[in-house]
Amino acid sequence: AMARPEGENVLVRVRDNGCGMSDETLKHIFEPFFTTKKGKGTGLGLSITYGIIKRLGGDISVESTQGVGTTLTITLPKGQREALA
Secondary structure, three states, rough: OOOOOOOOOOEEEEEEEEOOOOOHHHOOOOOOOOOOOOOOOOOOHHHHHHHHHHHHEEEEEEEEEOOOOEEEEEEEEEEOOOOOO
């Protein structure tokens, strides 16, 4: 979690009930070109997502249990609205 005052973040959590990932796979999921989809995936999706979230001052974490599913948690700083004239 980010070290920001309460109420200053937006939290997005995405869960699935898929096959889950092993601890070994979890260690590599944000690495460029890492994929478990042999011949199908480029391995760029999560590494690009990670980079965008970090550049925005946010954080992303993943929890997964094989046979149960995966949860991605994204925390982003709350945006500031400009006053409309």
